[in-house]
Amino acid sequence: MKAMPSITVRNVPDEVHRALRVLAAQHGRSAEAEIRDILANAVKPQGRKQLGTLLAEIGRRAKLSDEDFAIIEQVRDKTPAKPMTFE
Numbered sequence: 395m396k397a398m399p400s401i402t403v404r405n406v407p408d409e410v411h412r413a414l415r416v417l418a419a420q421h422g423r424s425a426e427a428e429i430r431d432i433l434a435n436a437v438k439p440q441g442r443k444q445l446g447t448l449l450a451e452i453g454r455r456a457k458l459s460d461e462d463f464a465i466i467e468q469v470r471d472k473t474p475a476k477p478m479t480f481e
Contacts, residue, residue: 406414418428443451453463 414428415425418425421428421431423431
């Protein structure tokens with residue numbers, strides 16, 4: 395497992411620390427886990443969609459039904475891909 399970087403934050407006001415602990419308790423996690431979540435959400439690009447979300451949106455726009463997906467699954471090539479060789 396790769397070692398993760400650490401951050402130390404000094405001089406956190408008492409009221410901020412208390413509020414953080416309350417928020418962490420409300421989410422059922424440690425204060426450290428709450429801080430990681432807050433930091434991750436703060437630096438993520440806003441409005442960026444995940445691939446699965448985009449694919450689901452394309453399916454909705456095309457008005458594909460579960461039956462359509464079942465047909466696609468039946469006719470798709472299920473042969474495993476062969477790795478590339480450079481010989």
